[in-house]
Amino acid sequence: MSDYVIKVENLSKSYTLLHQQTERYTALRDVIAHNVQNIGKRLVGNYTNGTTPTREEFWAIENVSFEIKQGERVGIIGRNGAGKSTLLKILSRIVEPTKGRVHIRGRVASLLEVGTGFHPELTGRENIYLNGAILGMTRTEIKRKFDEIVAFAEVERFLDTPVKRYSSGMYVRLAFAVAANLEPEILIVDEVLAVGDAQFQKKCLGKMGDVAKEGRTVLFVSHNMAAIGQLCESCILLDQGRLKTFDQTEKVLQKYLATNDEEQDFIHLTDDKVRQGSQEVKFDWIRLQNFTQMPCRQFSIGEDITIVFCIKPNQSYQDQKIKVAVEIRTLDGIQLCNIVDTDSRFQLGTLAQSETISVCIKDIRLYPDTYYLSFWVGSTTSTEIFDYVKDCLSFEIVDGGKLTTRLLPRSAGLLFLTPEWYLLSKEIV
Amino acid sequence: MSYTQEELVIEPGQSIKHYWRDLWAYRELFYFLAWRDIVVRYKQTTIGVAWALIRPVLTMIVFTVVFGQLAKLPADGVPYPILVFSAMLPWQFFANALSESSNSLISNAQMISKIYFPRLAIPTSAVVVSFVDFLISFAILIVLMAWYQFWPTWRLLALPLLIFLAFGAAMGAGLWLASLNVKYRDFRYIVPFIVQFGLYLSPVGFSSEIVPDKWRLLYSLNPMVGVIDGFRWAILGSTQIYWPGFSLSTGLVVLLLGSGIWYFRKTERTFADVI
Numbered sequence: 001m002s003d004y005v006i007k008v009e010n011l012s013k014s015y016t017l018l019h020q021q022t023e024r025y026t027a028l029r030d031v032i033a034h035n036v037q038n039i040g041k042r043l044v045g046n047y048t049n050g051t052t053p054t055r056e057e058f059w060a061i062e063n064v065s066f067e068i069k070q071g072e073r074v075g076i077i078g079r080n081g082a083g084k085s086t087l088l089k090i091l092s093r094i095v096e097p098t099k100g101r102v103h104i105r106g107r108v109a110s111l112l113e114v115g116t117g118f119h120p121e122l123t124g125r126e127n128i129y130l131n132g133a134i135l136g137m138t139r140t141e142i143k144r145k146f147d148e149i150v151a152f153a154e155v156e157r158f159l160d161t162p163v164k165r166y167s168s169g170m171y172v173r174l175a176f177a178v179a180a181n182l183e184p185e186i187l188i189v190d191e192v193l194a195v196g197d198a199q200f201q202k203k204c205l206g207k208m209g210d211v212a213k214e215g216r217t218v219l220f221v222s223h224n225m226a227a228i229g230q231l232c233e234s235c236i237l238l239d240q241g242r243l244k245t246f247d248q249t250e251k252v253l254q255k256y257l258a259t260n261d262e263e264q265d266f267i268h269l270t271d272d273k274v275r276q277g278s279q280e281v282k283f284d285w286i287r288l289q290n291f292t293q294m295p296c297r298q299f300s301i302g303e304d305i306t307i308v309f310c311i312k313p314n315q316s317y318q319d320q321k322i323k324v325a326v327e328i329r330t331l332d333g334i335q336l337c338n339i340v341d342t343d344s345r346f347q348l349g350t351l352a353q354s355e356t357i358s359v360c361i362k363d364i365r366l367y368p369d370t371y372y373l374s375f376w377v378g379s380t381t382s383t384e385i386f387d388y389v390k391d392c393l394s395f396e397i398v399d400g401g402k403l404t405t406r407l408l409p410r411s412a413g414l415l416f417l418t419p420e421w422y423l424l425s426k427e428i429v
Numbered sequence: 430m431s432y433t434q435e436e437l438v439i440e441p442g443q444s445i446k447h448y449w450r451d452l453w454a455y456r457e458l459f460y461f462l463a464w465r466d467i468v469v470r471y472k473q474t475t476i477g478v479a480w481a482l483i484r485p486v487l488t489m490i491v492f493t494v495v496f497g498q499l500a501k502l503p504a505d506g507v508p509y510p511i512l513v514f515s516a517m518l519p520w521q522f523f524a525n526a527l528s529e530s531s532n533s534l535i536s537n538a539q540m541i542s543k544i545y546f547p548r549l550a551i552p553t554s555a556v557v558v559s560f561v562d563f564l565i566s567f568a569i570l571i572v573l574m575a576w577y578q579f580w581p582t583w584r585l586l587a588l589p590l591l592i593f594l595a596f597g598a599a600m601g602a603g604l605w606l607a608s609l610n611v612k613y614r615d616f617r618y619i620v621p622f623i624v625q626f627g628l629y630l631s632p633v634g635f636s637s638e639i640v641p642d643k644w645r646l647l648y649s650l651n652p653m654v655g656v657i658d659g660f661r662w663a664i665l666g667s668t669q670i671y672w673p674g675f676s677l678s679t680g681l682v683v684l685l686l687g688s689g690i691w692y693f694r695k696t697e698r699t700f701a702d703v704i
Contacts, residue, residue: 015702028615089701093439093545096698102439108545116543121469133461134546136454 004103005186005217006068006091011100013061013086060086061097062241070185073208073218075232075249077225077256082238084221088112088188091219106185106217109135113190115175120164124155124174127163131178145181152207153177173200180207187211188219201409205231224368225253226399226407253400267393280317281351281386283375284310286393297394300401301368301408301416305361311377311387312354319350320379322386326359327374328366329391336366336414342380365416368399368408448694452547462554466529467561481565485521489513492634502635507665508577514570515664516633516657519595521566523602523653524624526559530603531620534611538704548697549690552607556600563592570664582666591659594682598652601685604693611696611704632657636668649674652681 061083068074076084089095091102092110117134118127128149132142150156153173155166163171180187187208208231212218222228228235228249235252237245245252267286269275275282289306290296299305307326326339339359341348348355372391378384399408403418471477489510496502497509504512530552534541537551574581602623610616631653632640640648648654649671655678662670 028613031613090439094542095701097439097441099441104437104439110544112543117540119465119469121472122465126465126468130461130465133455133458134540134544136458136546139457 003069004067005070005105006066006219007103008064008066008091009101009103011061011064011087011090011102012059012098013083013090013095014098015058015060017056017058059241061090063100064238064241064243065100066236066243066246068217068219070217071212071215072234073212073220073232075228075235075252076219076221076238077223077228077235077252078238078244081240083241084238085112085190086241087238088190088219088221092188104186107136107182108186108188109179109182109184110188111176111179111190112188114172115163118163118171118175121162123162124150124159124166127174128178131175132182135179135182137182145183149174149177149181152181152203169200176204176207180204180211184216186217186219190221191223201227202407224399224407225256226368226405229253229400230407269389269392275390276388277378277385278316279314279387281311281313281322281377283377283387283389284312284354286310286373286375288393288395298396298398299364300398300403301365302363302401302403305364305395306358307361307373308356308358309375310354310356311351313351317351317386320384321350321381322348322377323380324348324357325376325378327376329372329374330414331370331372336371364397366397367410367412367414367416368397369410370394370396448547452549455547455550458546458550459554459557462550463557463561466554466558470558478565481562482569485514485517485566486569488521489517492517496634500635502639504636505638505665505667507667508573508579511570511573511577511579512636512661512665513634514573515661516631518563518566518570519591519656519660520628520631520633520653522559522563522595523599523656524627525562526556526599527602527606528620528624529559530555530599531606531610531616534607534700534704535614535617541704542701548700549693552603552693553600556596556603559599560596581664584663584666586663588660588663591656591663594659594679595656597686598656598682601682601687601689604689605685608693608696608700611700627651627653636661637671637674638668645671645674646677649677650681652678652685655679655682 064083064087076087078084086095088110089112090097091104092108092112094112117131119130122130128146129139129142132145133139137145150159153170153176155170155174158166158170163174166174179189189208205227208218208220218231220228220231232249234247235245235249236243237252237256245255269283269285286307286309287295288297289308290299291304291306293306311322311324324341328336328339330336339361341359348357371394373393373395374388374390375392376388377386378388379386399405404416408416471480474480492513493509496513497504533551533555534548541548541551573579606616606620628634630651637645637648637654637658655675658668658670658675658678661668
């Protein structure tokens with residue numbers, strides 16, 4: 001087997017976590033202080049080994065091996081922190097692996113973030129040249145590709161406008177256009193399409209498909225399962241830095257959507273959460289469940305979301321009647337709803353002790369995206385707020401599910417509705 | 430485009446095989462980064478490039494008044510403004526290049542952590558930007574010389590070599606400080622000190638001939654002493670060069686540049702991790 005373009009062998013990457021330290025860089029002062037301390041310890045005779053307990057090794061990528069052949073379109077999926085970005089960074093030579101080896105045949109173009117290397121003060125035209133050069137193109141190459149890039153990005157009219165005046169959509173289009181027209185043998189794309197509109201996402205997916213058809217290789221990271229399903233024939237599933245599966249996309253997606261880890265789905269609301277209100281009654285913990293009563297934070301359209309939470313009165317609580325509300329907000333902070341218990345004819349009354357309450361939102365119709373939940377408890381008789389914890393828990397609506405397999409771009413709407421349709425001419429007959 | 434390219438191997442602890450060839454492939458990037466910095470710098474200024482002229486002219490006037498008129502330091506018959514300016518040129522170049530390049534990696538952190546390209550391009554183009562300022566200031570010198578009707582000698586032909594030396598000094602120190610700055614942000618505070626003290630420790634406002642002979646070799650441990658003396662020797666035509674000191678300074682510049690590149694190459698692989 002020698003027809004690979006990327007061969008990854010036992011790749012690992014570790015980071016040293018320095019607890020207590022808020023900034024990633026070291027201050028010389030600390031290094032000096034640390035060394036002086038050690039010398040001191042050595043003099044006194046109880047020198048240990050110099051490592052402090054605040055250091056911890058963290059493996060972002062652990063023992064990953066795979067091979068990708070020419071012209072393959074491979075998706076990489078996994079939860080946040082699974083190591084997807086680290087893997088791409090190693091493949092694009094930005095960071096060095098700790099162990100293992102990667103063989104790459106051909107020129108790599110990677111688009112890990114939208115518009116890196118763009119300078120806001122420069123015009124679109126200037127930025128095309130600058131970005132092209134950063135990605136390794138020569139001036140003649142960029143000149144040759146210039147019209148194609150501009151046409152693809154649809155920014156003809158704004159070529160001589162500084163890109164700081166561009167809309168985010170235009171920005172993304174231009175950035176993608178430069179990278180995609182680089183004619184690399186290997187194109188690496190991280191989650192960058194989420195910013196563009198539906199039409200452009202489609203265009204990009206189309207372009208990546210074309211790139212692959214020309215015999216080039218595409219590596220694509222996305223949280224958009226529909227896009228992965230559309231573009232990639234095979235898929236790598238990463239979980240906590242390890243390669244879990246490398247198989248046909250369909251199988252991997254099924255496996256991915258079926259796995260859930262419990263810990264994350266149970267939120268204990270400690271006091272350090274930003275909360276408002278008198279705290280006479282407090283939210284204690286919150287959990288999200290799917291229809292099988294299993295803890296879950298990813299749902300597809302049409303599923304039932306069950307929110308279970310516990311409220312706890314403290315000593316200062318004086319038997320006032322309470323009401324509870326749950327709010328759902330988008331990532332942009334748009335409040336979608338304010339679900340109040342009394343609207344569903346549910347009365348809590350007064351609390352004698354901690355109570356666990358479950359709210360089931362049936363047939364959720366939100367568009368694929370991340371949403372935040374806020375919890376509110378107050379008095380029914382006065383305007384007093386007992387506790388209000390804002391955006392303390394998030395859940396995700398993912399593409400796919402029993403209702404639709406269509407690609408649903410984030411910007412096309414907030415609600416997925418399936419109303420009843422009639423052809424009136426038939427109805428009359 | 431051929432697909433039978435040779436293989437790239439990414440391994441820990443091993444610097445990329447074709448380092449210098451890679452650098453050559455990206456040669457246009459040096460130009461583009463420098464061009465970007467220059468364009469951006471003057472984009473929202475009203476007097477634009479004039480800023481590059483104002484600073485050296487004002488400093489020259491102050492030095493001429495303080496050292497030439499008030500302190501009455503000797504000038505060997507050379508107009509004091511020219512004496513000052515011939516030293517101001519390399520010094521300003523060095524000082525600007527040093528401050529710009531030592532901060533360059535940090536200010537391009539975003540790019541470093543998201544795109545691969547030879548990292549050496551960033552500090553180098555920062556030095557190139559300062560070199561453009563240098564060329565602009567050079568025009569002032571020409572005007573000054575014309576004003577005083579001061580004609581250079583054949584020694585001026587050696588100037589390109591001396592510019593090269595100044596470039597080496599700025600680049601060497603810049604590489605050291607840029608890579609140290611990535612890990613230890615303390616150097617952000619050290620650089621302004623170097624620049625400030627350096628102005629007085631280097632023979633900018635005065636001729637180095639006023640330094641007692643027994644101290645001159647020691648004085649030449651400052652690599653900029655050699656560069657500045659060289660500049661004066663080439664431009665003024667009348668001063669003598671103190672060869673032991675000049676060779677020492679030159680040697681130090683070579684050492685600084687060599688070790689700077691070495692240290693930069695050694696640490697550049699971890700830039701994206703720590704920046």
